[in-house]
Amino acid sequence: MSSSLPATSIETVEVLLLDVPTIRPHRLSMTTMHRQTLVLVRITGNDGVAGWGEATTIGGLAYGEESPESIKVNIETYMTPLLLGADANQVAARMHLLDEHVQGNRFAKCAIETALCDALARRLGVPLSTLFGGRVRETLPIAWTLASGDTTRDIEEAEKMLAQRRHNIFKLKIGARTVQQDCAHVAAIKRAIGERGSVRVDVNQAWTETDAMLGMQLLADAGVDLVEQPIAASNHDGLCRLRQKNRIAIMADESLHGPQDAYQLARVGAADVFAVKINQSGGLAGAQQVAAIAGAAQVDLYGGTMLEGAIGTMASAQLFATFGALAWGTELFGPLLLTEEILATPLRYRDFALELPTGPGLGIELDQDRVNALRRDRKTPLVSLA
Ligand SMILES: O=C(O)C[C@H]1C=CC(=O)O1
Numbered sequence: 001m002s003s004s005l006p007a008t009s010i011e012t013v014e015v016l017l018l019d020v021p022t023i024r025p026h027r028l029s030m031t032t033m034h035r036q037t038l039v040l041v042r043i044t045g046n047d048g049v050a051g052w053g054e055a056t057t058i059g060g061l062a063y064g065e066e067s068p069e070s071i072k073v074n075i076e077t078y079m080t081p082l083l084l085g086a087d088a089n090q091v092a093a094r095m096h097l098l099d100e101h102v103q104g105n106r107f108a109k110c111a112i113e114t115a116l117c118d119a120l121a122r123r124l125g126v127p128l129s130t131l132f133g134g135r136v137r138e139t140l141p142i143a144w145t146l147a148s149g150d151t152t153r154d155i156e157e158a159e160k161m162l163a164q165r166r167h168n169i170f171k172l173k174i175g176a177r178t179v180q181q182d183c184a185h186v187a188a189i190k191r192a193i194g195e196r197g198s199v200r201v202d203v204n205q206a207w208t209e210t211d212a213m214l215g216m217q218l219l220a221d222a223g224v225d226l227v228e229q230p231i232a233a234s235n236h237d238g239l240c241r242l243r244q245k246n247r248i249a250i251m252a253d254e255s256l257h258g259p260q261d262a263y264q265l266a267r268v269g270a271a272d273v274f275a276v277k278i279n280q281s282g283g284l285a286g287a288q289q290v291a292a293i294a295g296a297a298q299v300d301l302y303g304g305t306m307l308e309g310a311i312g313t314m315a316s317a318q319l320f321a322t323f324g325a326l327a328w329g330t331e332l333f334g335p336l337l338l339t340e341e342i343l344a345t346p347l348r349y350r351d352f353a354l355e356l357p358t359g360p361g362l363g364i365e366l367d368q369d370r371v372n373a374l375r376r377d378r379k380t381p382l383v384s385l386a
């Protein structure tokens with residue numbers, strides 16, 4: 001595709017850390033978030049065209065093995081020298097070279113691949129989704145996570161989302177309290193929402209297999225549709241056993257770090273649904289391969305998030321829009337959890353969905369002043385952007 005373009009050499013690779021408060025505490029089983037650190041990567045070619053990517057993770061090192069700081073230093077020290085001066089338009093060649101010289105570092109690689117794809121699509125004048133085969137849909141259903149830790153507050157939040165027609169799929173974060181306490185919390189929320197919405201839970205690996213056996217039965221009785229990552233990521237056999245003995249769908253999240261995991265999980269029948277995440281998959285191409293394996297194995301798909309800001313969210317959306325089947329929708333709500341807007345024109349969430357832009361590349365433009373004000377290395381103190 002890029003052979004019609006003149007060679008464009010990579011001139012700069014920049015990594016920015018942006019610290020942005022969340023609208024309320026976001027409680028996961030392993031950490032409570034009060035802010036998110038967006039890890040943004042900008043790659044500029046000698047034609048002046050820049051592409052953006054994002055490598056945001058959750059809770060420092062609490063969730064995954066790459067931190068914002070390690071991503072920045074690893075890109076700057078080890079990956080940038082492999083990119084500078086090389087052809088920006090040969091994305092597969094750039095990623096192949098990185099894979100040959102850099103083990104792991106899936107989030108960093110995802111951000112680099114996204115930035116290269118964004119710039120390439122801009123040069124071609126097409127949306128990023130076109131590089132991955134084009135869109136099957138122009139909007140994506142968007143779940144909202146209820147994770148304040150307080151049942152009354154969560155119900156109020158859900159009511160607000162339903163009234164605004166912003167979300168009617170709710171994912172509840174549990175696993176920090178006892179199984180009985182957590183399941184009572186979920187059951188109260190499901191009773192309040194009734195048939196107006198889907199209620200799912202994410203345990204983030206917190207349960208033992210025995211906990212999960214009890215929890216999944218209580219959750220089935222409460223009318224919950226799906227349980228995400230109930231037990232340890234590595235316990236594929238346990239997922240199989242839980243799946244055989246319960247009627248609620250099981251979704252693999254932390255167990256799924258790219259195509260190899262997808263293959264192993266599919267081979268043993270460990271999950272009904274895959275939470276596909278571009279960062280966890282090592283990039284857009286890796287996530288596309290995960291989706292292909294799911295398709296071949298008849299595992300359902302869900303478009304997951306690492307609570308990225310607008311760039312990672314839109315990169316994910318551009319890819320997920322190319323998936324034929326997306327049975328469980330997506331959870332691309334990351335920007336809505338943040339107090340600050342970094343785009344010139346905010347993403348459009350309405351009628352329970354995210355609308356995809358039609359412009360080239362990611363189809364979004366950053367507001368540079370807002371980005372600069374949020375940078376960790378900014379020279380002046382943060383002032384309110386309201
Ligand atoms: O799914 C996760 O484990 C991570 C994340 C995605 C949504 C959310 O609230 O947390």
Ligand SMILES: [Mn+2]
Nearest residue numbers: 202228229253
């Ligand atoms: Mn999850």
